[in-house]
Amino acid sequence: MPTALPVLNDRFRPVERFAARPGRDYTLLPMRLISLDAGRHVLTNFAGEYVVLPKETTRRLVRHELDTASDVFEELLSRHFVSVGGSDAALDLLAVKYRTKQSLLAEFTSLFMFVVSLRCDHSCPYCQVSRQSLDRHAYDMKPDVADRAVDFMFRSPSRALKVEFQGGESLLNFPLIRRIVERVESRNLAEGRDVQFVIATNLAPLTDEMLDYCRVHEIVISTSLDGPRELHNQNRPRPGGDSHKLAVRGIRRVREALGHDSVAALMTTTAASLAQPREIVDEYVRQGFSCVFLRPLSPYGFAVKTGLARKYAADEWLEFYRAALGYIIELNLAGTPFREEYSSLILRKMLTPFPTGYVDLQSPAGLGIAGLIFNYDGDVYASDEARMLAETGDRKFRLGNLAVDSFEDVMTSDALIDVLSETMTEGVPMCVDCGFQPYCGSDPVYHHATQGDVVGFKPTSDFCRRNMGVMRHLVRLLEDDERAASVLETWI
Amino acid sequence: MxxxxxxxxxxxxxxxxxxxxxxxxxxxxxxxxxxxxxxxxxxxxxxxxxxxxxxxxxxxxxxxxxxxxxxxxxxxxxxxxxxxxxxxxxxxxxxMYRRGSTSNSMLLTERCNSYCVMCSQPPRDVADDHLVRSYLEAIPLMSRETNELGITGGEPTLLGDRLLEIIRKCRDHLPETSLHMLSNGRMFNYLSLSREVAEIGHPDLMIGVPLYSDLPHRHDFVVQADGAFDQTIRGLMNLARCGVSVEIRVVLHRQTVERLPQLARFIARNLPFADHVALMGLEMMGFVRMNLEPLWIDPADYRPQLTGAVEHLHRRGMNVSIYNHQLCVLDRGLWPFARKSISDWKNEYVDECVACAARDHCGGFFASSSLRRSSRIRPLTPDMIPPESATSPTLSATP
Structure with a gap:
């Protein structure tokens, strides 16, 4: 509260005349809460703003015992957890904020992944796909399938279309990539969408001609970098054992040809990675990247099922994540700007009014309505993970096939609609009451694969445990560690 | 002057x-x-x-x-x-208008439905219809090359249809001129008025609306009107909904600086559609003179709040400016946000400015600052002057 001030000229009314009368009734606005630690709750409002309160204060709040003249009450009033009689603009603001947070839904599907070949020169044990050897052209996407996929994609109403080429190793079927790019470009002359092309590749087969083509057609590159040489090569074996060398050389060539920011890298955390958080971050810094996405291993890919890659517990990954994040924050404080992307996504959800497009943290899930994937054989899947699940024999999330199903068939299929309606965390058991609901999602493919149910049972869900761990950690840093908070604030 | x-x-x-x-x-x-x-x-x-x-x-x-x-x-x-x-x-x-000035403004009425404790142009409940009539005559005589023209008051929206007539006249006779209107935004609580303004289709209209607190009652107190916060907030939303550009203006004084960081957070979270946020130093005119002690705070004493607010808004992608502050009372990191905002006809510099190397970069003082000004005004030396490259807003990643 303001300290006592010299009084205004008596033709003006003092502030007390405008304040809510002490002890006056207040109204609770929609909110959720979760324990942060032994003594504190995190409360989130309808639009994802949060406050951290001592648990006793929460109790007084919900019993309508808070003093409306107290600092904590003013904080809750400012952030739309409560309203007092006379002012109800909070409801309008909450409505607008909620609408803004959900605004991506109106855009509909914008990411389309084309699996142009299942062939690959690598044999990574964590591979999400049952990769095929280099000579098996039966696992290439056929031109007529690609053409149908392009037509299908343009049925989406989204103003922005992102075309991502996936594998196997996508560059092994470069002629088809060219065919798709050119068909999209010519089609887009009339459509006028905001189109972006991305090639996901291990960079090993990269040629100068491919780079020229990428430059002319403004294609950007996404590649894999798992960490320092030994770890990367161990994770990503290929004949010759030189995956790291080829990736690093490829990154350099892409930057020289297309510009520094035309290549992004993704890492997968394997059991071997868990002991090397700093080394992985250092490698990303050394290779000139400004961020790293600390991505956990999908525990249901082909190789995991076949026992080739060791699973690890959510807590092991969390320990790794916290160590890497702490190290990244120290790097920033020492003058090297560098971000961790998963944290950035969640911080944007916490600290800004805007939505983020990350598929796994949406409600309803981003399945189909954020992204779709066209398999080499024309099957349409709701996500990359849905495709990998199908490779292990479970076709639960196969939405149709380009040869027989139209965009309308696929997007209104029971396979999609039924799942989506079960992924709204606003109504999913336990999610509905969780303080982190506004930041989270409900990955149905994960829960189906690990628990046999698309909704899942949250107390034993590693998805839940991992995300709660990340979110609790970020809130604690923001609240309790001023130095860390000053860095995290710059990542939004 | x-x-x-x-x-x-x-x-x-x-x-x-x-x-x-x-x-x-x-x-x-x-x-x-x-x-x-x-x-x-x-x-x-x-x-x-x-x-x-x-x-x-x-x-x-x-x-x-x-x-x-x-x-x-x-x-x-x-x-x-x-x-x-x-x-x-x-x-x-x-x-009424000076062709060579960059700060021409049309005061359309002296009447107002608020009674702000620091009003520099205290409202008068007088019949001043001649103001609109005069400006309707003046607008066609103004140069089409005028960069910017202001509308001020009083509260111009109280004029209803006659305000619309003024905006229409500007659209027709000064199509290349940015029109900037100051309004307390309360009347835009009526969606119909927001629609009518939008439907004029002025090519470059922005409405600057003051917001003084994240807490309804504290805003109502500053403008001395019950319910004003709700009306202004709904007004801002209505204008945005109709596609009219809005600016949020915060006058900084002892009654508003304390919660400035919270207000910045509130604006970034609730009103991200605002095209501009202006954080403005106090003009020592009008009601300020009778409320001097409860309003005055040395700008050098609210540096932390001001720096925090600017950083918060800037990081969230909002376009933020500081008006009416001298560079020597601002943290160095805020200089790129400071604008020379004081209308030329009432803009002055003081004795300390004579030796100051930053004078050309600085907005100086209101003529009215002779009543009171920061005790920390001092000449800056050449080594403190920003290179040209530093004039675009960038903040260091870490404090």
Missing amino acids: IKLHARLEKRLDAEPFVARVARGRGGGRGDLREVQFVDGQDEPSPGYGGYLLAEGLEEGPWAARPDAWPIPEALGHLSDGDVVRISPRSGELWV
């Missing part, structure tokens, strides 16, 4: 009129909507609607004409293309 009002000889038999000033060789078009400025360099020419006689000519042959007025030396600044209103019966000349 440049004088915008002056006394003339009274002429009881002539009607008030609005005219453009013609001055110098090739000035004006020689028509009845113009008054010629006669200063001894050029001979008066026939055909003008009136004549303003500079000092020294009051005894000349033209002085006897009923349409010629000797003017005081303080109006020597009048230039070709300026627009004046002459009221012969009351003997007043009012400079």
Whole structure:
């Protein structure tokens, strides 16, 4: 509260005349809460703003015992957890904020992944796909399938279309990539969408001609970098054992040809990675990247099922994540700007009014309505993970096939609609009451694969445990560690 | 200060009129909507609607004409293309528009539905319909090359349809001129008014709306009107919904700086559609003079709040500026956000500024700052001046 001030000229009314009368009734606005630690709750409002309160204060709040003249009450009033009689603009603001947070839904599907070949020169044990050897052209996407996929994609109403080429190793079927790019470009002359092309590749087969083509057609590159040489090569074996060398050389060539920011890298955390958080971050810094996405291993890919890659517990990954994040924050404080992307996504959800497009943290899930994937054989899947699940024999999330199903068939299929309606965390058991609901999602493919149910049972869900761990950690840093908070604030 | 009002000889038999000033060789078009400025360099020419006689000519042959007025030396600044209103019966000349100024503003009414504790232009409940009438006459006389024109008050939205007429007139006669209106936003609580303004289709209109607190009752207190916060918030939302650009203005004083960081957070979270946020130093005019002690705070004493607010808004992608502050009272990191915002006619520098190397970068003072100004005003040395590259807003990643 303001300290006592010299009084205004008596033709003006003092502030007390405008304040809510002490002890006056207040109204609770929609909110959720979760324990942060032994003594504190995190409360989130309808639009994802949060406050951290001592648990006793929460109790007084919900019993309508808070003093409306107290600092904590003013904080809750400012952030739309409560309203007092006379002012109800909070409801309008909450409505607008909620609408803004959900605004991506109106855009509909914008990411389309084309699996142009299942062939690959690598044999990574964590591979999400049952990769095929280099000579098996039966696992290439056929031109007529690609053409149908392009037509299908343009049925989406989204103003922005992102075309991502996936594998196997996508560059092994470069002629088809060219065919798709050119068909999209010519089609887009009339459509006028905001189109972006991305090639996901291990960079090993990269040629100068491919780079020229990428430059002319403004294609950007996404590649894999798992960490320092030994770890990367161990994770990503290929004949010759030189995956790291080829990736690093490829990154350099892409930057020289297309510009520094035309290549992004993704890492997968394997059991071997868990002991090397700093080394992985250092490698990303050394290779000139400004961020790293600390991505956990999908525990249901082909190789995991076949026992080739060791699973690890959510807590092991969390320990790794916290160590890497702490190290990244120290790097920033020492003058090297560098971000961790998963944290950035969640911080944007916490600290800004805007939505983020990350598929796994949406409600309803981003399945189909954020992204779709066209398999080499024309099957349409709701996500990359849905495709990998199908490779292990479970076709639960196969939405149709380009040869027989139209965009309308696929997007209104029971396979999609039924799942989506079960992924709204606003109504999913336990999610509905969780303080982190506004930041989270409900990955149905994960829960189906690990628990046999698309909704899942949250107390034993590693998805839940991992995300709660990340979110609790970020809130604690923001609240309790001023130095860390000053860095995290710059990542939004 | 440049004088915008002056006394003339009274002429009881002539009607008030609005005219453009013609001055110098090739000035004006020689028509009845113009008054010629006669200063001894050029001979008066026939055909003008009136004549303003500079000092020294009051005894000349033209002085006897009923349409010629000797003017005081303080109006020597009048230039070709300026627009004046002459009221012969009351003997007043009012400079409505100066072509060479970057801060022309139209005060359309002195009436207001708020009663802000720091109002620099205290409202008066008077019949001032002549203001709108005069400006409707003046707008067609203004230069089409005018960069920006302001609308102010009082509260212009109280004029209803006549405000719409002014905006329409600007759209038709000054299509290349940015129009910036100051409004407390409360009347835009009515969606119909927001729609009507939007439907005019002015090519470059922005409405600057003040918001003084994240807490409804504290905003209501500053503007001394119950329910004003809700009306202003809904007004801002309505304007945004209709596609009208809005700016949020925060006047900084002792009653608003304490929660400035919370207000910045509130704006970034709730009103991210605002095209601009202006954090403004106090002008020591009007009600400030009678509420000096409860309002005054040395700007050097609210540096932490101001820096925190600017950083918060800037990081969230909001376009934020600092108005009416001297560079020597701002944290160095805030210099790129500081604008030279004080209207030229009331802009001054003080003794300390003479030796200051940053003077050309600095917005200086309101003339009214003689009442009170920061105790920390000091000349800056050349090594403190930003290189040109530092004039775009960037903040260091870490404190």
